[in-house]
Amino acid sequence: MAEHLARGVKEAAALLAQAEYCIALTGAGVSTESGIPDFRSPGSGLWTRLDPMFFTIESFKADPAQFYRLGQELFAVIKEAEPNDTHIVLGELEKRGLVKAIITQNIDGLHQKGGARRVLEIHGSLESASCIGCGCRVSMEGVIGAVLDGILPPRCSRCGDPLKPDIILFGEAMPPVYQEALLEAEKADCIMVIGSSMQVSPANLLPRYSENLIIINREPTVYDSRARVVLRGNTAPVMRSLLDELELCYGL
Numbered sequence: 310m311a312e313h314l315a316r317g318v319k320e321a322a323a324l325l326a327q328a329e330y331c332i333a334l335t336g337a338g339v340s341t342e343s344g345i346p347d348f349r350s351p352g353s354g355l356w357t358r359l360d361p362m363f364f365t366i367e368s369f370k371a372d373p374a375q376f377y378r379l380g381q382e383l384f385a386v387i388k389e390a391e392p393n394d395t396h397i398v399l400g401e402l403e404k405r406g407l408v409k410a411i412i413t414q415n416i417d418g419l420h421q422k423g424g425a426r427r428v429l430e431i432h433g434s435l436e437s438a439s440c441i442g443c444g445c446r447v448s449m450e451g452v453i454g455a456v457l458d459g460i461l462p463p464r465c466s467r468c469g470d471p472l473k474p475d476i477i478l479f480g481e482a483m484p485p486v487y488q489e490a491l492l493e494a495e496k497a498d499c500i501m502v503i504g505s506s507m508q509v510s511p512a513n514l515l516p517r518y519s520e521n522l523i524i525i526n527r528e529p530t531v532y533d534s535r536a537r538v539v540l541r542g543n544t545a546p547v548m549r550s551l552l553d554e555l556e557l558c559y560g561l
Contacts, residue, residue, distance in 0.1 A: 314540060318547065321501075321523045321538045322554040325407055326561060328499035333399055334515055335413045335420070336505025338526055342393040342545045345386055345417055347504075366480040370441070373462035373471040381456045384474075387417045387435055388453055394545035395503065396423025398552045403427060405561060409497075412490045414505060414512050416476045429490045431483065431512060433476035438463070442470030449474060483511060494518040504544045507531050 325331055337347035362368050369376045392400075400423045402408040410427045411420050416435050420428045438452045439445065445467050452472055455463040462471040477484060494500065499521040507513040507530045516522055522536040525547050533539050540547050555561045 314542060314547070315550075317538050317540045318550045318554050319558075321525075321540060321551055322558060324499055324521055324523060324537060325402075325501075325551070326555060326559045328407075328497075328521065330497050331408050331499040331501065332493050332497045333402075333408050333411045333501045333503055334494075334505065334512070335395075335399075335411060335415060335503045336507075336509075336512075336526075337415060338504025338506075339395040339413075339544050340390065340393075340415055340417055340419055340504070342395070342543060343390040343417075343419055345390050346383070364478050366478040369471075369473060369478060373473070377456045377461050377463070381453075384435065384453050385457065388450075390417060390419060392419045392423035394549045396420050396425070398548040399503075400424025400426075401552060402555075407555070407561060408501075410493045412493060412512075412515065414509065416474075429486050429493065431477075431487045431490050433474070433484060435474055435476060437475045438472040439475055440465035440468060440470050441473050443468045446475070447472065487511070490515060499523065501525065502530065502532065502536075503548070505530070 341347050363379050396419045399408060399411055399420065403425050410429060411425050412429045412431060413420055414432050416433055418434060418436055435449050437446050438449050443465060445465050452463045464470065465472055494515040495518050497519050500516050500519040501523040502516055503525045505526060506528055516532050522532055523538045524530055524533055524536045525540045525544050527543060
């Protein structure tokens with residue numbers, strides 16, 4: 310590990326050890342090492358292959374079959390993905406009481422698979438889907454199975470209207486859990502921003518609530534200049550080093 314990165318890990322560990330109420334805010338960058346593409350990385354981001362308009366509620370309502378046709382590869386990748394060290398370490402930090410909540414912009418469910426219990430999914434989840442007509446909720450596993458079998462779009466067994474994944478598309482209101490995330494951010498005396506470029510509103514408003522910011526990301530963020538610690542790199546090895554430092558120096 311480079312000297313400046315090792316020094317930053319020590320500083321981050323000290324902040325985390327001293328914090329009374331630390332929360333984590335995660336983005337797509339924490340899941341890239343699980344094989345799930347992020348959105349904005351040059352050359353590999355999802356937006357280089359898919360038009361962002363694909364993720365709007367207007368596009369879904371206009372052509373739900375096209376939404377599933379374009380998204381089926383991504384859904385299949387997410388279904389098979391396994392948690393990496395970032396998810397596992399965050400789950401361990403939560404278990405040890407060092408992280409009180411994980412607020413995630415991700416829809417992949419990997420934090421829960423990695424052992425975390427208090428996860429606030431502010432952009433929804435691919436665990437379920439709901440009928441846009443009657444609101445009937447079903448397991449997303451069956452929906453993905455139908456899509457992979459060529460049933461486009463999957464439809465509600467009750468009323469026949471299209472089923473929509475319970476994820477927040479552009480143009481939709483934020484779910485009630487976002488208010489819970491705001492309360493967590495207000496309580497926090499330390500916030501770790503992990504794997505997020507902080508370009509998407511309103512999630513990018515949350516870090517402003519804490520003076521003790523730790524940024525762990527491959528690319529610069531708008532909060533770097535006010536962060537106490539900025540760790541530039543892939544999140545999994547950095548998080549593993551952070552846990553090692555907490556154990557070695559603080560016995561946590």
